Amino acid sequence: xxxxxxVLSVLALGWTSVKLVGHRRAVRTVKDALQQRQTFLRHxxxxxxxxxxxEFCESANAxxxxxxxxxxxxxxxxxxxxxxxxxxxxAVLIVDSxxxxxxxxxxxxxxxxxxxxxxxxxxxxxxxxxxxxNYVNAVKQGTAESHHEIEFVETDETRxxxxxxxxxxxxxxxxxxxxxxxxxxVTRQKRLERTRKDFVANVSHELRTPLAVIKGYIETLxxxxxxxxxxxRSRFLxxxxxxxxxxxxxxxxxxxxxxxxxxxxxxxxxxxxxxSLILAVVEExxxxxxxxxxxxxxxxxxxxxxxxxxxxxxxxxxxxLIDNALKYTPPKSQxxxxxxxxxxxxxxxxxxxxxxxxxxxxxxxxxxxxxxxVEKGRSRERGGTGLGLSIVKHIATLHGGRVKAESRxxxxxxISIWIPTRSQR
Ligand code: ADP
Numbered sequence: 069x070x071x072x073x074x075v076l077s078v079l080a081l082g083w084t085s086v087k088l089v090g091h092r093r094a095v096r097t098v099k100d101a102l103q104q105r106q107t108f109l110r111h112x113x114x115x116x117x118x119x120x121x122x123e124f125c126e127s128a129n130a131x132x133x134x135x136x137x138x139x140x141x142x143x144x145x146x147x148x149x150x151x152x153x154x155x156x157x158x159a160v161l162i163v164d165s166x167x168x169x170x171x172x173x174x175x176x177x178x179x180x181x182x183x184x185x186x187x188x189x190x191x192x193x194x195x196x197x198x199x200x201x202n203y204v205n206a207v208k209q210g211t212a213e214s215h216h217e218i219e220f221v222e223t224d225e226t227r228x229x230x231x232x233x234x235x236x237x238x239x240x241x242x243x244x245x246x247x248x249x250x251x252x253x254v255t256r257q258k259r260l261e262r263t264r265k266d267f268v269a270n271v272s273h274e275l276r277t278p279l280a281v282i283k284g285y286i287e288t289l290x291x292x293x294x295x296x297x298x299x300x301r302s303r304f305l306x307x308x309x310x311x312x313x314x315x316x317x318x319x320x321x322x323x324x325x326x327x328x329x330x331x332x333x334x335x336x337x338x339x340x341x342x343x344s345l346i347l348a349v350v351e352e353x354x355x356x357x358x359x360x361x362x363x364x365x366x367x368x369x370x371x372x373x374x375x376x377x378x379x380x381x382x383x384x385x386x387x388x389l390i391d392n393a394l395k396y397t398p399p400k401s402q403x404x405x406x407x408x409x410x411x412x413x414x415x416x417x418x419x420x421x422x423x424x425x426x427x428x429x430x431x432x433x434x435x436x437x438x439x440x441x442v443e444k445g446r447s448r449e450r451g452g453t454g455l456g457l458s459i460v461k462h463i464a465t466l467h468g469g470r471v472k473a474e475s476r477x478x479x480x481x482x483i484s485i486w487i488p489t490r491s492q493r
């Protein structure tokens with residue numbers, strides 16, 4: 069009797085274990101099916117059976133199918149959105165409620181080139197701007213203004229971006245809300261605006277100084293013209309004349325620059341015999357008293373043929389460069405005007421070289437900027453406007469060419485300009 073009970077208990081235990089293992093397998097199958105979003109077959113699991121099991125399998129399979137459909141729809145919605153936004157010029161960014169980046173189009177990388185592989189990353193890891201994060205939070209809380217300008221300070225540069233943000237319903241069907249931002253890079257406009265402001269400030273400053281001097285001297289001349297010593301009067305008048313000439317040169321250079329920068333820079337191209345043009349300019353200088361104490365020589369490549377360029381503008385380039393060489397080198401210095409053909413590159417290089425005091429390395433990258441002077445006093449005293457090299461650069465660029473300055477303190481300066489030999493129409 070006892071033995072029979074024992075056998076029965078062992079059998080029951082065995083049966084329970086088989087069922088338990090079967091159930092476990094069934095649970096694992098359901099788990100895998102859920103993870104892989106794939107429906108499963110109930111008859112594969114004898115351990116789990118009966119009406120409840122069948123109903124469970126049917127509802128689980130229905131749920132898996134619905135989940136798979138929803139996910140596919142979400143992926144395709146995001147893919148569609150990505151494809152649509154990809155070609156947009158404006159940068160678009162979508163983040164979820166936890167600031168994880170869900171979508172960023174190509175234009176965003178144009179603004180932030182270092183922002184690669186950013187999907188699923190947190191916004192604050194990618195875009196380091198407290199102002200932007202504050203704006204994101206304000207958009208999410210509905211307290212943001214529609215347009216906001218944000219300055220992104222990166223290690224090597226600053227970018228200004230106009231941002232517009234809005235809340236959108238989550239595309240994954242979850243209850244959370246996403247935030248969409250449209251970013252417009254306004255760095256170029258900002259820089260232009262700043263350059264314009266600096267320019268206006270510089271021009272006012274440059275005009276004010278000679279005007280103040282002229283005004284002062286004229287007042288003195290007017291008040292004391294009866295009793296003034298004739299030598300003093302003459303000295304005063306010469307000063308007024310010098311400053312009037314300075315004003316004149318400044319206005320001339322400003323007008324030239326503004327013309328060169330306008331949409332119609334007035335380039336009159338024609339076939340130019342460069343060597344003759346250079347020789348004619350040098351001849352003019354040889355007859356000028358201010359060049360009498362300098363040695364001006366030429367070294368012209370005989371292979372240079374005619375080129376299509378604006379002869380008056382090239383004349384101006386040579387004038388500006390030779391004037392500088394005369395202004396900034398002591399008497400008896402050597403000035404050489406060289407021209408060389410680079411046949412393979414289809415360009416001709418014109419160099420004005422001097423053996424004067426040179427330009428410090430730190431100033432060299434800036435000398436083509438408007439109003440940049442290495443020694444302000446010396447430039448003004450020699451009648452410099454600070455615009456000569458800027459005009460040279462503009463003329464080279466308008467011809468499709470470029471400029472370069474090389475200099476060593478104590479050894480001299482060489483300013484080179486390259487002009488294409490083929491027409492750049
Ligand atoms: P500026 O009217 O003052 O001469 P530029 O634009 O022609 O203005 O030149 C800018 C500055 O570059 C000058 O003020 C001068 O300091 C420096 N510079 C230009 N050419 C030379 C040169 N040949 N040697 C030394 N310094 C030069």
